[in-house]
Amino acid sequence: MSTQPESPGRTGSRAGRIARSTVSAVLITLTCVLVPVSLITVWVHDIALDTDRYVSTVAPLATDPAIEAAAVRRITQAADVRVDGTEVTSDIAAWMQSQGLPPKAGVAIRSLGPQLDSAIDQTVTKVATRFVGSDRFEKIWTRANRRAHSAVVHALTGQGRGAVGVGGGTVTLDVGTAVDQVRQDLVDAGLSPAAKIPDVDRQLVLFQSDQLKKIRSGAHLLDVVGNWLPVLTALLGAIGVLLARRRRRALVTTALCAAAACLVIAVVLVVARRYYLDHLPAQVQSPAAAAAVFDTLLRFLRVSLRTTMVLGVVVALGAYLSGAGRLPRALRGAADRTADSAARWSGGHGVRTGRTGTWVEAHRRWLTIGVLLVVALVFALWNHPTVLTVLLLVIVLLVALAVLALLAADGRNGEPAEHTAEP
Known part of the structure; x- marks a missing residue:
């Protein structure tokens, strides 16, 4: 038998x-690989170039307890360089002698210098703590960062200036303005030697890494492609799904794999944070402040990763429920029967949609596609969506689909009754 x-x-x-x-x-x-990479590029690009976004990111650091404690400690250290008990008692003794105090009393006052060191330190710490905890410190922090909103991109790329600086693999917080304010408060309180507090070495080390140079190079590349990579990723995913033989299954696979990739990056961030905090170099003066800065700068990236994971699960579930499987058909059948029951009940009470219901029934498929496209467009145009945004849009979508189902059910059940009543 020959084969053709x-x-x-x-x-x-x-x-x-x-x-x-x-x-x-x-x-x-x-696409699944590029989804988390795109989120990282958006995070770098937006934090660096959006002034309001940047200010809202770093503003909480001004009231963070770890940052406040580190700032108070560093300001106190700067003040202690030139303000000590011996100098203060010498000034007091000289002034009192000029007012006619006996020399023996001056000697006695000078002998109190070592005992006053602790009291002066406590006074400086108290003034610094009061200043850092006041609105003045918050206003100085916000104003400085609004004027130089490139501070985060400076921390990542080494370019620009701001309250957060980078040099030699070290990220520092400039507390110079705070030192100036505390110095003036001490002078106003009558501690005149505080005017001699020096203007040097007023940097608080928050972060140090020998790999910062490599991080800055990668961040610069991500900043350049930040505008285009998300769009390219979406186009590649759409083309991949359209070229698939089973498009619905391809969409489910793409959504779940993208969510899984984001989950991997989220786990990597947790591991990286723990590793860094467990191996802090000696240059970092406050581990708690380093943790606060780490968490603050990565907060929106973590939110984006969680949002994408939830969105991927929602898209995959929606694509599955719209398929031809036994469970999806059973659920859709139950929904249609519920809508028919509601339409018959409303019809029995004199509520009819007339031609509107008939038209919706005839064009229900295209109307459903239109609603899906509108919801997708709203999500795409939403500025920095969150998990709450996804859930809100899902609720809106379900309500819209429920309305279409009720209108279509009324169109199916209303027409026969009208024809029966005509004869």
């Missing part, structure tokens, strides 16, 4: 299907 050779057309068609499936698989895989 395959026709050239059939062979070409099979080869085309294999090529499309291969390209689809490659694009979907690339």
Whole structure:
């Protein structure tokens, strides 16, 4: 029994299907890898270039207990360089002698210098604590960062100036303005030697890493592609799904794999944070402040990762429930029966949609697609969506689909009753 050779057309068609499936698989895989990378580029780009976003990111640091404690400690150290008990008692003794105090009393006052060291330190610490905890420190912090909102990109790329500085792999917090304010408060309180507090070495080391140079190079590249990589990733994913033979299954796979990739990055961030805090170099003066800065700068990236994970699960679930499986068909059938029951009940009470329901029933598929596109567009245009944004849009989508289902059910159940009443 001889076998007939395959026709050239059939062979070409099979080869085309294999090529499309291969390209689809490659694009979907690339999309899943690029989704978390795109989130990182958006985080770098927006934090660096959006002034309001940057200020809202770093503003909580001004009231963070760890930052406040580290600032108070560093300001006190700066003040202690030139203000000590011996100098203060000498000034007091000289002044009192000029007012006619006996020399023996001056000697006695000078002997109190060592005992006054602790009292002076406590006074400086008290004034510094009061200043750091006041609104003045918050206003100085916010104003300085608004004027130089490139501080975070400076921390990542080494470019620009701001309250947060980078040099030699070290991230520092400039407490110079705070030192100036505390110095003036001490002078106003009558401690005149505080005017001699020096203007040097007023940097608080928050972060130190030998790999910072490599991080800055990568951050600069991410900042350059920040505007285009998310769009490119979405296009690659859409093309990959459209080229797939089973598009619904491809969409489910893409959504779940993208969510899984974001989960991996989130776990990596947790591990990296723990590793860094467990291996802090000696240059970091406050581990708690380092943790606060780490968490603050990465807060929006973590929010974006969680949002994308929830969105991926929602999209995958929606695509699955719209399929031809037994469970999806059963759920859709139950929803339609519920809508029909509601339509018959409303019809029995004189509530009819007339031609509107009939028209919705005839165009329900396209109306559903339109609602999905509108919701997707709103999400795409939403400025920095969160998990709450996704849940809110899901609720809006479900309400819109429920309204369409009720209108379509009234169109199905209302027409026969109208024809029966005509004769």
